[in-house]
Amino acid sequence: MADTIRDSAPARYDDLRAVFINCTLKKSPAMSHTQGLMDRSIAIMEQVGLSVESMRATDYVLPPGVQPDMTEHGYDRDDWPAMHKKIMDAQILVLGSPIWLGEKSSVCTLVIERLYGNSGELNGHGQSSYYGRVGGCIITGNEDGIKHCAMNILYSLGHLGYTIPPQADAGWIGEAGPGPSYMDPEAHAQDNDFTNRNTTIMTWNLIHLARMFKDSGGVPAFGNQRDKWQAGERFGFENPEYR
Amino acid sequence: MADTIRDSAPARYDDLRAVFINCTLKKSPAMSHTQGLMDRSIAIMEQVGLSVESMRATDYVLPPGVQPDMTEHGYDRDDWPAMHKKIMDAQILVLGSPIWLGEKSSVCTLVIERLYGNSGELNGHGQSSYYGRVGGCIITGNEDGIKHCAMNILYSLGHLGYTIPPQADAGWIGEAGPGPSYMDPEAHAQDNDFTNRNTTIMTWNLIHLARMFKDSGGVPAFGNQRDKWQAGERFGFENPEYR
Amino acid sequence: MADTIRDSAPARYDDLRAVFINCTLKKSPAMSHTQGLMDRSIAIMEQVGLSVESMRATDYVLPPGVQPDMTEHGYDRDDWPAMHKKIMDAQILVLGSPIWLGEKSSVCTLVIERLYGNSGELNGHGQSSYYGRVGGCIITGNEDGIKHCAMNILYSLGHLGYTIPPQADAGWIGEAGPGPSYMDPEAHAQDNDFTNRNTTIMTWNLIHLARMFKDSGGVPAFGNQRDKWQAGERFGFENPEYR
Amino acid sequence: MADTIRDSAPARYDDLRAVFINCTLKKSPAMSHTQGLMDRSIAIMEQVGLSVESMRATDYVLPPGVQPDMTEHGYDRDDWPAMHKKIMDAQILVLGSPIWLGEKSSVCTLVIERLYGNSGELNGHGQSSYYGRVGGCIITGNEDGIKHCAMNILYSLGHLGYTIPPQADAGWIGEAGPGPSYMDPEAHAQDNDFTNRNTTIMTWNLIHLARMFKDSGGVPAFGNQRDKWQAGERFGFENPEYR
Numbered sequence: 001m002a003d004t005i006r007d008s009a010p011a012r013y014d015d016l017r018a019v020f021i022n023c024t025l026k027k028s029p030a031m032s033h034t035q036g037l038m039d040r041s042i043a044i045m046e047q048v049g050l051s052v053e054s055m056r057a058t059d060y061v062l063p064p065g066v067q068p069d070m071t072e073h074g075y076d077r078d079d080w081p082a083m084h085k086k087i088m089d090a091q092i093l094v095l096g097s098p099i100w101l102g103e104k105s106s107v108c109t110l111v112i113e114r115l116y117g118n119s120g121e122l123n124g125h126g127q128s129s130y131y132g133r134v135g136g137c138i139i140t141g142n143e144d145g146i147k148h149c150a151m152n153i154l155y156s157l158g159h160l161g162y163t164i165p166p167q168a169d170a171g172w173i174g175e176a177g178p179g180p181s182y183m184d185p186e187a188h189a190q191d192n193d194f195t196n197r198n199t200t201i202m203t204w205n206l207i208h209l210a211r212m213f214k215d216s217g218g219v220p221a222f223g224n225q226r227d228k229w230q231a232g233e234r235f236g237f238e239n240p241e242y243r
Numbered sequence: 244m245a246d247t248i249r250d251s252a253p254a255r256y257d258d259l260r261a262v263f264i265n266c267t268l269k270k271s272p273a274m275s276h277t278q279g280l281m282d283r284s285i286a287i288m289e290q291v292g293l294s295v296e297s298m299r300a301t302d303y304v305l306p307p308g309v310q311p312d313m314t315e316h317g318y319d320r321d322d323w324p325a326m327h328k329k330i331m332d333a334q335i336l337v338l339g340s341p342i343w344l345g346e347k348s349s350v351c352t353l354v355i356e357r358l359y360g361n362s363g364e365l366n367g368h369g370q371s372s373y374y375g376r377v378g379g380c381i382i383t384g385n386e387d388g389i390k391h392c393a394m395n396i397l398y399s400l401g402h403l404g405y406t407i408p409p410q411a412d413a414g415w416i417g418e419a420g421p422g423p424s425y426m427d428p429e430a431h432a433q434d435n436d437f438t439n440r441n442t443t444i445m446t447w448n449l450i451h452l453a454r455m456f457k458d459s460g461g462v463p464a465f466g467n468q469r470d471k472w473q474a475g476e477r478f479g480f481e482n483p484e485y486r
Numbered sequence: 487m488a489d490t491i492r493d494s495a496p497a498r499y500d501d502l503r504a505v506f507i508n509c510t511l512k513k514s515p516a517m518s519h520t521q522g523l524m525d526r527s528i529a530i531m532e533q534v535g536l537s538v539e540s541m542r543a544t545d546y547v548l549p550p551g552v553q554p555d556m557t558e559h560g561y562d563r564d565d566w567p568a569m570h571k572k573i574m575d576a577q578i579l580v581l582g583s584p585i586w587l588g589e590k591s592s593v594c595t596l597v598i599e600r601l602y603g604n605s606g607e608l609n610g611h612g613q614s615s616y617y618g619r620v621g622g623c624i625i626t627g628n629e630d631g632i633k634h635c636a637m638n639i640l641y642s643l644g645h646l647g648y649t650i651p652p653q654a655d656a657g658w659i660g661e662a663g664p665g666p667s668y669m670d671p672e673a674h675a676q677d678n679d680f681t682n683r684n685t686t687i688m689t690w691n692l693i694h695l696a697r698m699f700k701d702s703g704g705v706p707a708f709g710n711q712r713d714k715w716q717a718g719e720r721f722g723f724e725n726p727e728y729r
Numbered sequence: 730m731a732d733t734i735r736d737s738a739p740a741r742y743d744d745l746r747a748v749f750i751n752c753t754l755k756k757s758p759a760m761s762h763t764q765g766l767m768d769r770s771i772a773i774m775e776q777v778g779l780s781v782e783s784m785r786a787t788d789y790v791l792p793p794g795v796q797p798d799m800t801e802h803g804y805d806r807d808d809w810p811a812m813h814k815k816i817m818d819a820q821i822l823v824l825g826s827p828i829w830l831g832e833k834s835s836v837c838t839l840v841i842e843r844l845y846g847n848s849g850e851l852n853g854h855g856q857s858s859y860y861g862r863v864g865g866c867i868i869t870g871n872e873d874g875i876k877h878c879a880m881n882i883l884y885s886l887g888h889l890g891y892t893i894p895p896q897a898d899a900g901w902i903g904e905a906g907p908g909p910s911y912m913d914p915e916a917h918a919q920d921n922d923f924t925n926r927n928t929t930i931m932t933w934n935l936i937h938l939a940r941m942f943k944d945s946g947g948v949p950a951f952g953n954q955r956d957k958w959q960a961g962e963r964f965g966f967e968n969p970e971y972r
Contacts, residue, residue, distance in 0.1 A: 005479040010463045025793040025842070027803065044466075044479040064754040064787065064835055074756065101885050102633030106793055106839035113754070113829050131409055144659060147588030148634035151398035154407070155390065156830050158397065163452070164407035166374055166462060172662050173630060177680025190482050194663025197472050200480040204466025209406070211463075212455060219409060220253050220454075223287075223447025229440050236248040236287040237443040239433050268550040268599070270560065301550065307511040307592055317513065344642050345876030349550055349596035356511065356586050387902060390831030391877035399587050416873060419901050420923025437906025491965040496949050530952075530965040617895055633884065640887065641880035649938070650883070650893035652860055652948060676968050683958050686966040690952025695892070697949075698941060705895060706739045706940075709773075709933025715926050722734040722773040723929040725919050 014049040018092035022056045023108035033182035034096040034140045041203045066117040091210040099141030104149040126225035130161030132218025134209045139171035140182045146171035165205035170198040257292040261335035265299045266351035276425035277339040277383045284446045309360040334453040342384030347392040355399045369468030373404030375461025377452045382414035383425045389414035408448035413441040500535040504578035508542045509594035519668035520582040520626045527689045552603040577696040585627030590635040612711035616647030618704025620695045625657035626668040632657035651691035656684040743778040747821035751785045752837035762911035763825040763869045770932045795846040820939040828870030833878040855954035859890030861947025863938045868900035869911040875900035894934035899927040
């Protein structure tokens, strides 16, 4: 089967890397429903040759803060610099989050804050260092909030420099009210055709755009170079004579 | 100047089209602050050769609804089909919105609902018909809400099939509290370096990704074809043997 | 049954009025799922003696804008002043909205903009004129977004001067993906115990706080009087000597 | 001055308690801009006799999770039970948060998750245990997001059982783009009349409704009792004969 998919896919992807960060509140080895859905996306990527690293944020020491390394700001340990390196070695980043009170998890917010802590860094072209990468997200809950969580996560990734492919989120929730979660057999969530389709579409669109950027050298460097703007270049931007 | 920018830009863009829809609550010819900022982005695009059509939604008859043509659902007139055609003829769509009570305008929500009304349509590859296009937004207010509005607009565009380039939003707001708006001279908003830089970056990233998609034929058609999924193809998606 | 409830309720409510505004995109007489759930709340209120007026916004002419009467701003007709009068005659306001792309309807956003258009008005105490009233919302969709829509609607009402009782929203959505809506028999949505309970709790909390405010004369007038603040009174607010 | 305010206020408040939780990412003793604005509200409350406890969440050990005591779920220490007791001893809760990427802090999200962890608890009337309390929030950032953060925080508090008084949020942000924060002298934020007025109004409305609930015994217990609903009582809710 894997061979079939590899053969029918429009390109090879063995040189691409993806990082999935599960922002569940639970530490390993507790079962994570969100991981269950993330694993569906990961399985597609691995089948077609991508290298995927899947991390659970709560298994690491990640102090709150918006500095690249919080050991320089009073904390004894900070696993973020190593995690960030893996993120920068990958072309794809997928954040997974559960929903609590309709909102993404505090752990997910913390990971976004830590990503933001490196947002002052530029690549060799003067673009935000996250440029040329693509981002997506996977959300699970038992009753409400996929889109609310996804719109914030994807916006944050885009703000940092990630490109957001079409339909770059997938998720599962049940009917309004308490009920089983994604991995609970009685939810039959894994049979949800809509969730499965969206997971597949998200996964492939992440792969396709990562392929495009890897082949083309990323987002063309013109107009989006923060260092050149800082130095006075305006790339065609002009204020009208309004004064 | 325009020649300089055209010459220094990394590609030619004469074959690209952009549509800007201003979702101000005000009808023409009333001055729109949002249009003021939109015009800065439009000016860059026109300088480098793109064809830009700028429309103000309130100047058209757009009944509420989520059907492609509301004249088939009890309304006498619906300008949406013609507006939609222009949107589909363009590679770039930028929605502009003012902020009221921290939220995008009702007119902007209506335009998104109308875009959604065509979301059942597929292109020749079986992808959502909006695929291969890029979207951005421009937000102005006097005190708060750029990111709140932008995250929703960009998410909606992404959900429909648009690709969202990095940093695809720009906006201006003043300090907390009542105060002047973007075009009011006392706001000095047109001198805001952050707004001007973000407007330029957004504009160029829209242009760059539109160029890439036009050259490459859009998002590769594999894994994201709704008709093939419907027909049973799974593109590598597999459920675990959990039953 | 109605007598039983009236007898067991802790107070009489015959002097209270409620306005429900259905912000469906559909004009009457088209069936509205949102109305279906609104009617459950209305039925409780009517059973215990409140006067309830239920309006469908799309049945009225409500131009976009943030002025109290848009006929003074270029529109031929504006039903808002009459609608606003009914809202001000009531102690309770409930907005109902469907969900499209995870967001409240454009019609709901428009109604909020129109409410905002009167926000400059003060009551006899110098408080925002909406003070002493309570607000809630009812949301229906087929798959996601109750909380996202509710948090914005309730926040807007609170910003205008409404008090938000505990758990002042109710809604129904089905499992992720396309599916039946609230009134479709196959949804069995009307049997959803969580939705029914929340609808009941919302309704009673609106009634209880409306009763409290009617009896007490509203929110005490001290510290929240915009006219007195404007005139220089500070109600204990002091800036530290930081200069 | 304090005597004047106490004398002119419409009631006495010496028996009321308020808890303010600062959700800055920074540990003490680092300066917190959010604390700066929180202190303005606290000062009013203390002037009129309320007992106020102000805590900075990062100074405590608060593991992620949605259980009342995470030491029963694999964590060595959890300061939440003690913090929660203080919250329950108070009639007023105010959450303070900075803004990062337009969003409330991860610490704020964590505090809300921990509040949610106790949401299964009922008071003596069978209502959610948070009933009869009032909530507000204070937000500071340097450029955007007060309303986005506030609407989520206030909604979460309301969902848990808090009543949200009118205009129960206050905040300060500067003009779009990087710039000084609330406590930076060059921001002149402490002179912002809008922020000062809103802080005062929020503070007084929290006090007024706390006074009302303390005097009246909370939200009347009818229709909102989860135990009685569970036991089959319906408080006037009836399904139509649709089957």
